[in-house]
Amino acid sequence: MAAAPAHAAAAASSPSRRLSSFAPQQRGHAQRCPFSPSLPNPLRQPCHHVAPSALDPSSSSRRLVPVYSSSAAQNPILWHLQQCQQQQLQGERAAEGGHGGRIEWNEDDKLREECGVVGILGDPQASRLCSLGLHALQHRGQEGAGIVSCDQGKLKSVTGLGLVSEVFGSDPSRLDSLTGDSAIGHVRYSTAGAASSPHNVQPFLAGYRFGHVAVAHNGNLVNYSVLRARLEESGSIFNTSSDTEVVLHLIAISKTRPFVARVVEACEQLEGAYSLLFLTSDKLIAVRDPYGFRPLVMGRRRANGAVVFASETCALDLIDADYEREVNPGELLVVDANGKVSSLCLMPHRDRQACVFEHIYFALPNSVVFGRPVHRERYNFGATLATESPVPGGADVVIPVPDSGFFAALGYAEKSGLPFQQGLIRSHYVGRTFIQPSQEIRDLGVRLKLAPVRGILEGKRVVVVDDSIVRGTTSSKIVRLIRDAGAKEVHMRIASPPIVGSCYYGVDTPRSEELISNRMDVEGVCREIGSDSLAFLSLDSLKVSLGEEAPTYCHACFTQNYPVPPKENEVARAVL
Numbered sequence: 053m054a055a056a057p058a059h060a061a062a063a064a065s066s067p068s069r070r071l072s073s074f075a076p077q078q079r080g081h082a083q084r085c086p087f088s089p090s091l092p093n094p095l096r097q098p099c100h101h102v103a104p105s106a107l108d109p110s111s112s113s114r115r116l117v118p119v120y121s122s123s124a125a126q127n128p129i130l131w132h133l134q135q136c137q138q139q140q141l142q143g144e145r146a147a148e149g150g151h152g153g154r155i156e157w158n159e160d161d162k163l164r165e166e167c168g169v170v171g172i173l174g175d176p177q178a179s180r181l182c183s184l185g186l187h188a189l190q191h192r193g194q195e196g197a198g199i200v201s202c203d204q205g206k207l208k209s210v211t212g213l214g215l216v217s218e219v220f221g222s223d224p225s226r227l228d229s230l231t232g233d234s235a236i237g238h239v240r241y242s243t244a245g246a247a248s249s250p251h252n253v254q255p256f257l258a259g260y261r262f263g264h265v266a267v268a269h270n271g272n273l274v275n276y277s278v279l280r281a282r283l284e285e286s287g288s289i290f291n292t293s294s295d296t297e298v299v300l301h302l303i304a305i306s307k308t309r310p311f312v313a314r315v316v317e318a319c320e321q322l323e324g325a326y327s328l329l330f331l332t333s334d335k336l337i338a339v340r341d342p343y344g345f346r347p348l349v350m351g352r353r354r355a356n357g358a359v360v361f362a363s364e365t366c367a368l369d370l371i372d373a374d375y376e377r378e379v380n381p382g383e384l385l386v387v388d389a390n391g392k393v394s395s396l397c398l399m400p401h402r403d404r405q406a407c408v409f410e411h412i413y414f415a416l417p418n419s420v421v422f423g424r425p426v427h428r429e430r431y432n433f434g435a436t437l438a439t440e441s442p443v444p445g446g447a448d449v450v451i452p453v454p455d456s457g458f459f460a461a462l463g464y465a466e467k468s469g470l471p472f473q474q475g476l477i478r479s480h481y482v483g484r485t486f487i488q489p490s491q492e493i494r495d496l497g498v499r500l501k502l503a504p505v506r507g508i509l510e511g512k513r514v515v516v517v518d519d520s521i522v523r524g525t526t527s528s529k530i531v532r533l534i535r536d537a538g539a540k541e542v543h544m545r546i547a548s549p550p551i552v553g554s555c556y557y558g559v560d561t562p563r564s565e566e567l568i569s570n571r572m573d574v575e576g577v578c579r580e581i582g583s584d585s586l587a588f589l590s591l592d593s594l595k596v597s598l599g600e601e602a603p604t605y606c607h608a609c610f611t612q613n614y615p616v617p618p619k620e621n622e623v624a625r626a627v628l
């Protein structure tokens with residue numbers, strides 16, 4: 053049963069939050085250049101620019117501010133801004149290798165993925181299966197990939213920048229070298245530490261007093277700078293600028309024994325999100341933080357009972373492993389060399405705060421995440437949206453924004469009784485996070501990625517369903533594409549609430565100020581993206597859709613109620 057439509061109630065009481073129609077000529081920008089306020093800003097599209105004050109490499113934080121761009125060649129202001137941005141980039145690259153912080157930024161307009169982890173024990177093909185599992189999780193991180201295997205107590209590692217196919221496909225000898233019947237793997241999208249540094253690609257492998265240990269991490273540690281500073285003060289030397297490395301140092305300096313107790317002691321000092329896999333000479337260990345922000349599941353291979361851990365069940369499916377259960381929040385599972393699994397409670401169990409965005413956007417629809425099939429959740433969000441936000445004057449067709457809008461659009465169409473059509477075709481050869489250095493090329497990139505089907509759109513009142521709006525640039529471009537293809541009306545429907553806050557738990561979001569719904573209300577966003585109407589799924593309806601489990605989900609990017617306070621302000625983007 054859908055909740056009362058929150059925005060409809062707001063619309064009745066407040067004209068400023070009403071869903072509205074806007075004529076294109078009303079869509080002018082009155083903004084001025086934030087860095088030269090005396091100059092009017094004639095530009096239209098948001099891009100990113102680094103404030104000149106942040107050009108100082110010693111600056112404690114980098115400020116990214118939205119400005120408006122067209123072609124730099126035609127526009128001196130943009131040229132100036134791009135020069136500054138170049139300068140900033142060069143400064144940061146020169147500073148790379150410095151302590152801790154992230155020195156690159158979310159260059160496109162998206163919420164970026166997180167990371168994916170896979171671990172296997174008890175199969176002679178462990179590293180090959182691991183690489184297949186990583187392929188299945190490639191949507192969670194495309195910056196780097198790696199595998200550490202264990203053969204007769206000896207740990208071996210191959211890591212590299214790029215996609216799994218680039219790291220392991222180009223040279224078969226890499227996988228051949230990873231012998232042994234246990235392995236862990238990682239695909240990275242960075243939240244802390246430079247994306248372009250090969251040192252930051254996981255799994256990390258380190259030696260300590262009693263042996264070697266490898267770690268693969270999905271999440272983000274909100275207190276890592278504090279921990280790192282403390283460790284460095286007492287002599288630790290870091291190899292990477294990633295938050296994850298602190299875990300290895302904490303294990304190494306722990307005075308307790310055995311190894312599992314060291315892991316527990318280390319994890320007790322961590323704050324934030326962590327789904328971790330550890331590999332040692334004789335064990336595979338899986339840990340999930342007490343809030344369970346990030347997913348982590350366990351399964352077994354049908355053929356031989358090998359134990360498998362993975363971020364999402366799609367990785368289990370690919371390697372013929374049956375899903376057994378989640379690693380529970382706050383739980384530590386130890387798999388010994390004989391495949392025996394023991395469970396330990398890591399620390400007092402807190403109320404779970406699973407990331408609801410896994411259901412909305414991140415996870416693949418064929419995965420089961422937090423015990424729920426992702427495709428079903430998305431379908432329900434879309435169906436609820438249809439109930440609470442039909443198009444006032446009716447519509448002719450519902451189309452999804454591929455890929456992640458697909459199931460929500462299907463739910464919307466079936467609930468509203470409208471035909472569901474594929475009005476946008478997605479190129480399979482353009483990545484999920486398409487990155488180009490200039491805004492102009494990025495604009496073209498959207499057309500490269502999504503092409504309208506004129507025969508479906510021409511003369512129609514079109515409902516376009518997407519999963520989320522972050523900065524709004526993709527939506528504006530899609531609205532324009534659909535209008536250019538002859539649509540009579542374009543109504544955007546978004547199957548999640550407006551995103552108003554950054555994530556500190558393993559998802560690289562733009563700064564709050566750059567999130568379009570943080571800067572303006574629904575009517576403003578509608579005007580900005582140029583649609584005839586716009587509606588988001590209300591938070592109340594999202595919660596109704598999640599049912600009894602709603603309180604066990606994190607919704608902080610919609611509410612800014614952070615379950616773990618983000619102590620280090622903007623940690624993911626700070627240059628320390």
Ligand SMILES: O=P(O)(O)OC[C@H]1O[C@H](OP(=O)(O)OP(=O)(O)O)[C@H](O)[C@@H]1O
Nearest residue numbers: 161454455456521522523524525526527
């Ligand atoms: O408001 P914006 O800044 O435009 O960002 C939001 C868009 O980004 C994501 O799609 P993306 O293209 O990254 O991935 P997908 O193809 O898997 O949907 C998301 O699904 C929205 O479509």
Ligand SMILES: NC(=O)CC[C@H](N)C(=O)O
Nearest residue numbers: 166167242243244270271
């Ligand atoms: N997205 C993630 O889970 C990233 C893991 C880790 N914080 C890193 O930056 O490498």
Ligand code: SF4
Nearest residue numbers: 407408555606608609
């Ligand atoms: S803030 Fe948003 S993206 Fe981050 S964990 Fe919470 S729900 Fe997920």
Ligand SMILES: [Mg+2]
Nearest residue numbers: 453454455456
């Ligand atoms: Mg999308």
